[in-house]
Amino acid sequence: MDVNKINCDDFSLADFSAYNGDDLFDVREPFWAFYQDAVAKKYMVYGNPISTAPSSEFEVYDRYLNQDRHFLNFCSYNYLGYSCHPEVIKAVQETVDKYGTGAVSAPLLSGYYNLSKQLEDSIAQFKKKEAAVIFPTGYGANLGVLSCLLKPGDIAIMDILSHASIYDGARLSGADIKMFSHNNAEHLETILKNLSKPHRAIVCIEGIYSMDGDLVNLPDIVAVCKKYGVRILLDEAHATLIFGENGRGVAEHFGLEDEIDLTIGTFSKSFGAIGGFVTGEQKIITYIRMFARSYVFSCAMAPHTAAGILKVLDLYQKDKSYRNKLWENTHYMLNALKKAGLDTGNTESQVIPVIVGHDHRLREISKLIHEKGLYTGVVTYPAVSNKRTRLRLSMSSYHTKEQMDKCLEIIKNAFDAVK
Ligand SMILES: Cc1ncc(COP(=O)(O)O)c(C=O)c1O
Numbered sequence: 001m002d003v004n005k006i007n008c009d010d011f012s013l014a015d016f017s018a019y020n021g022d023d024l025f026d027v028r029e030p031f032w033a034f035y036q037d038a039v040a041k042k043y044m045v046y047g048n049p050i051s052t053a054p055s056s057e058f059e060v061y062d063r064y065l066n067q068d069r070h071f072l073n074f075c076s077y078n079y080l081g082y083s084c085h086p087e088v089i090k091a092v093q094e095t096v097d098k099y100g101t102g103a104v105s106a107p108l109l110s111g112y113y114n115l116s117k118q119l120e121d122s123i124a125q126f127k128k129k130e131a132a133v134i135f136p137t138g139y140g141a142n143l144g145v146l147s148c149l150l151k152p153g154d155i156a157i158m159d160i161l162s163h164a165s166i167y168d169g170a171r172l173s174g175a176d177i178k179m180f181s182h183n184n185a186e187h188l189e190t191i192l193k194n195l196s197k198p199h200r201a202i203v204c205i206e207g208i209y210s211m212d213g214d215l216v217n218l219p220d221i222v223a224v225c226k227k228y229g230v231r232i233l234l235d236e237a238h239a240t241l242i243f244g245e246n247g248r249g250v251a252e253h254f255g256l257e258d259e260i261d262l263t264i265g266t267f268s269k270s271f272g273a274i275g276g277f278v279t280g281e282q283k284i285i286t287y288i289r290m291f292a293r294s295y296v297f298s299c300a301m302a303p304h305t306a307a308g309i310l311k312v313l314d315l316y317q318k319d320k321s322y323r324n325k326l327w328e329n330t331h332y333m334l335n336a337l338k339k340a341g342l343d344t345g346n347t348e349s350q351v352i353p354v355i356v357g358h359d360h361r362l363r364e365i366s367k368l369i370h371e372k373g374l375y376t377g378v379v380t381y382p383a384v385s386n387k388r389t390r391l392r393l394s395m396s397s398y399h400t401k402e403q404m405d406k407c408l409e410i411i412k413n414a415f416d417a418v419k
Contacts, residue, residue, distance in 0.1 A: 006033040008041065012359045014381045039063070043363040045370035046378050053084045056398045060375060071375040074393045074407055079350050080241060080322040081398040082312045083272030095307035103300035108290075111300030119306040122313055123277050127248055127263060131285035134277050134306075136298045138237050138266030139165040141276030143172065144292030145233070145262060146204070150175035155201040157191055159183065161212060163235060164382070166204045182209075185220035192228040202231040202261075207239030207250030211384050211392065213347030215243075218254045231261045238351055241270035241316055242323065267305070271312050275301045325397040326350055333395055333404050340412045350395040353379070354411060355388060361418055362389040368414040374407055 011034050019027045038044050042064055051068050052059040054076035062069040082088050095115070105111035116134055124132040135141040146169030150156055156170035160179040170177050180188040188203065195201065203225050205216045216234070225232050236249035244252025249265075251257040262284070267275040278288060289295060316323075330350045337344050343355040356362045359380055366378045369391070377392030384390065391411065 003029045003033040006030060006037055008034045008037040008043065009360055009363075012381055012386045014386055017382065038363070041363070042367045042370075045366050054078045055081075055084050056396060056400065056403055058375075062370075069373070071373050072403055072407055072410075074374065074376045074395070074399075076396070077238075077269040077394055078272055078396050078398075079270045079326055079394065080272070080316070081396055082270070082315070082322075084398075085272070085312075085315065087315060088272065088308050088311045091311035092304045092308040095304040099303040101304070102302045105300060106296065106298060107300040108296055113300070113303045113306065115303045115306035115310065116301055119301075119310055120277075122310060123265070124279055126246075126313060126317075127265075127279045128257060129263065129279035130282040132277050132279040133285055133289045133292075133295065134275055134301055135292070135295050136275060136301060138235075138264065138268060138276035139168075140294035140298060141264050141266070141278050142166050142235065143169040144294035145264065145278050145288055146170050146175075146202070147172040147293065148288060148291040149173070150200075150202065153200075155195060155199055156204060157188065157201055157230070158204040159206065159209075159216075161206075161209050162204055163206060163210055163237070166206075166233075166235060170204070183214070183217040183221075185217055185224050188221060189224045189227075192224065192230065195228075199230075201228075202233055204233045204235070207234060207236040207243060208349045208351060210238055210351065211379055211390070212345050212353055213238075213349040213351030214345065215250055215253075215348050218250060218256055222256050222259045226259065232259065233262045233264065234260045235264040237264065237266045238269055238349065240265045242326070242350060247316060247320070247323065267309050271309050273305050273309050273312070275305060275309070322397040326395060329397065329399050329404065330395045332401065333393065333399075333408070336404065336408045337411070340408060342411065342415060352393040352395060353390040354393065354415075355390045356415075357387065357389065359386050359389050362391075364418040365391070365414045368417060369410050372410045372413075374410045376407075376411075 016027055016031045049061045050058055056073055058073045059068040060071050103111040120132045120134055142165035150173035152174035154175040156175045157178045158166055159182055161182045178191050180191055207216055234251055239249040241247040243250045251260050262278055262280045265277045267273040334352060345353045345355055356365055362380055379392045380389045
């Protein structure tokens with residue numbers, strides 16, 4: 001690679017993660033040349049500082065104008081608007097007054113506050129499971145749970161579209177990793193049938209797939225897992241508070257909660273905060289608390305975060321109107337995108353991909369929508385393959401019809417302009 005001649009249009013991020021030089025830092029020269037060219041071509045429209053609350057419109061720094069600008073927000077995970085809810089904010093503020101700003105310790109040392117305990121008990125009760133443990137993030141929950149349960153020689157079997165945290169947790173454990181094609185119970189069965197016995201294995205799936213918004217084929221996958229006697233981990237990161245009559249997720253939606261061994265969740269999406277959790281049987285949750293290294297060796301959740309999440313749980317259980325509004329908005333937006341001839345994949349949820357195709361087209365499209373004042377997820381490698389890049393819309397209860405119409409108009413014009 002001649003770093004003086006790098007044209008970013010000829011490269012994707014995948015080229016740099018695969019780059020090998022004599023020195024570990026050799027990658028920085030070609031990558032920096034790529035990055036500078038992408039900045040000059042106005043492709044670097046993401047990763048910019050936000051200066052207001054993540055409501056349906058917000059202010060984001062525009063590096064090309066060197067100032068904050070107003071945008072429509074279709075990218076935050078604030079699905080139910082709780083991060084900006086006045087009662088949640090009040091609960092957080094009151095807790096900061098009493099406890100200060102952080103837990104300032106790992107949980108097994110001195111970071112386990114009464115509010116963390118209350119949150120764990122409330123989440124376990126909400127999820128109808130014996131126990132729960134809270135992690136600093138959802139990423140950390142998958143990482144810690146899988147890496148403490150699996151050992152070299154064990155087998156982690158996951159859907160090929162699984163979130164990076166599932167993959168990373170399995171990889172860290174040293175277990176063998178096998179992937180089945182997306183939502184394909186027959187392929188999963190072929191893998192399980194061919195395992196040498198005796199085996200210790202866990203199948204990892206997601207309630208809603210994070211980049212595609214489609215639902216797990218839970219009935220068929222559970223049936224196969226039961227037939228072969230393997231454990232099931234279900235990540236309900238995007239589905240909690242959204243699916244199931246009571247908001248417990250896709251397992252509740254399918255009536256299969258009792259079949260799931262471990263459920264992962266996050267507080268960074270519908271709960272509007274930060275943190276992750278795992279629920280399951282008391283004994284195994286206690287083991288995870290003692291052995292999951294991303295729990296044991298990381299700072300505990302701040303008490304005010306726990307207080308905010310507890311308030312969200314309370315509000316949610318009394319009033320599901322935000323969720324109803326989210327579904328109304330999701331159906332409206334999805335129908336409008338489909339009617340406009342855009343490819344939204346197989347989504348059935350508030351996570352709406354608008355498939356673009358190749359990386360280069362995504363860059364041009366994201367530049368145009370940015371110019372027009374729309375912020376969406378811009379999803380490329382390593383989150384998805386280079387040929388299935390996409391805009392990802394995160395719907396929220398707070399979007400208005402006018403905002404959704406404007407969003408559609410901007411996307412449609414950009415897709416028409418860049419073929
Ligand atoms: C399926 C899934 N699991 C885990 C996570 C990680 O959650 P967190 O943001 O709390 O680290 C995400 C985040 O996007 C996700 O989509």
